[in-house]
Amino acid sequence: MERQQMSEQKMNKTNKTNNKNKKEELSPFYKKLSLGRAEEPKGVYPKGRVKQVFAVMSGEMNSLMRVNAWFLLFAIPLFFVLYWCSNYFTSLATSKFDFMGNVGMAFPGGADTLQQAQIAVYDAWQIVFYLLVPAITITFIGMAGAFNCLKAFMWGEKVEKITKTFFKGVKKYWWKYLIVMLVDSLLVLALGSAFVFFLKLKVMGALNAGHWVMIIVVCLVEFLLLYVNMQLLPMIAEVDLPFLKQVKNSILFSVKLAPIGLPLFLVCLVPIALFFVKSSFFSIIWLVVMMMFGTTLYGLTFGRSITCLPRFI
Numbered sequence: 001m002e003r004q005q006m007s008e009q010k011m012n013k014t015n016k017t018n019n020k021n022k023k024e025e026l027s028p029f030y031k032k033l034s035l036g037r038a039e040e041p042k043g044v045y046p047k048g049r050v051k052q053v054f055a056v057m058s059g060e061m062n063s064l065m066r067v068n069a070w071f072l073l074f075a076i077p078l079f080f081v082l083y084w085c086s087n088y089f090t091s092l093a094t095s096k097f098d099f100m101g102n103v104g105m106a107f108p109g110g111a112d113t114l115q116q117a118q119i120a121v122y123d124a125w126q127i128v129f130y131l132l133v134p135a136i137t138i139t140f141i142g143m144a145g146a147f148n149c150l151k152a153f154m155w156g157e158k159v160e161k162i163t164k165t166f167f168k169g170v171k172k173y174w175w176k177y178l179i180v181m182l183v184d185s186l187l188v189l190a191l192g193s194a195f196v197f198f199l200k201l202k203v204m205g206a207l208n209a210g211h212w213v214m215i216i217v218v219c220l221v222e223f224l225l226l227y228v229n230m231q232l233l234p235m236i237a238e239v240d241l242p243f244l245k246q247v248k249n250s251i252l253f254s255v256k257l258a259p260i261g262l263p264l265f266l267v268c269l270v271p272i273a274l275f276f277v278k279s280s281f282f283s284i285i286w287l288v289v290m291m292m293f294g295t296t297l298y299g300l301t302f303g304r305s306i307t308c309l310p311r312f313i
Contacts, residue, residue, distance in 0.1 A: 053300045056153050057293075064296040066162045067149045071295045074142035077135040082275060083283070085131055089124035096120070118203045122196045129192035136185035140177035142295075145169045147177075147237040150299040169237060176236045176243050184229060187222055194218045227265045228254045228264070234302050261302075268298055 057064065097117045150171020152159045158167050198215045203208050232250035239246060254261060270296060274286050 041107055053152070054295075060153055060159075063149075063159060063162055064153070064294055065201045067146050067166065068292065068295050070163070070166050071139075071142035071146040074280065075139050076313065077138055078132070079287075080132045081128060082134040086125070086128045089127050090121050093117075093120040093124040117301060119200055122200050122203075126193065129189050129196070132192070133185040133189055137178070137182045140174065141170055143181060143233060144173040144177040144237070146233055146295055147299055148173065150234065150296060151165065151237045154300060173237055176246075177233075179243070180229060180232060180236070184226070186227055190224045191218060225310040230255075230265050230298075230302055231261065236301055253277050263299060268301075 094117055097120070138277055145166035147168075149159055149162060149165050152165060196213060198207070198211060201211055228250055231253045232247060235246050235253075236243075239249065241249070271290060273284075275283065277283065277286075
């Protein structure tokens with residue numbers, strides 16, 4: 001027993017020495033990272049970001065679609081707000097206005113202006129942005145489960161029971177994803193409210209240079225914060241560290257991987273923007289495509305930012 005304990009102590013000491021030597025070999029940037037991972041490596045990593053992502057996508061398509069389906073179950077409130085609530089409140093806002101006053105006989109005198117209707121529509125969208133806060137926040141359940149599954153695929157694991165792995169991630173990471181998604185929802189509210197305020201001033205002809213500076217600064221700050229968030233979401237499940245260290249690492253990765261990460265982030269924004277296309281047929285087709293590939297493709301792509309350095313973690 002004593003020999004076994006001595007042997008284990010010696011192995012632990014050797015591992016610590018190896019980890020220290022690895023960190024000493026790193027560039028100054030990577031020395032700032034807090035290192036750790038949630039699972040031990042169990043396979044060979046395909047080389048190349050794109051190659052690994054599409055290798056996992058093609059090899060685990062059925063499993064990934066099930067992961068996406070579980071995630072979308074918890075994203076139903078978000079789609080409900082974006083599609084039904086937005087149409088309902090904007091239609092309700094414009095239905096109260098009369099643009100036919102003083103036209104012909106039997107029409108009441110006086111008419112509402114187009115300016116009043118536009119302001120009412122922007123006010124309706126303000127309500128939608130408020131509703132998006134709980135709708136976005138509740139997706140933390142799906143995020144926690146989905147990224148726990150995607151982590152396993154990117155580490156080379158074989159996930160046999162998708163549902164079990166999904167809810168294991170919910171149980172383990174729910175509070176971290178709750179914090180992140182709540183912050184995200186407030187960022188969306190801030191950005192939406194800023195645009196509503198800006199557009200209402202534009203309709204009233206009250207815009208000045210200060211308002212243009214305000215909207216540009218808000219957009220830049222929101223863009224950078226959401227970009228850091230894109231790095232943080234997969235990292236929560238992939239790296240077994242305290243939450244604040246994960247936030248620190250996500251900031252460092254965002255800076256270091258900006259030449260690759262920023263274009264990828266812009267690409268990820270395009271599918272979201274397409275949801276606002278005013279075509280029922282296109283919206284249904286696009287929703288089906290996103291159900292099949294959306295969340296998992298994003299998760300695998302940004303998760304690759306972490307797994308590209310397996311020998312350091």
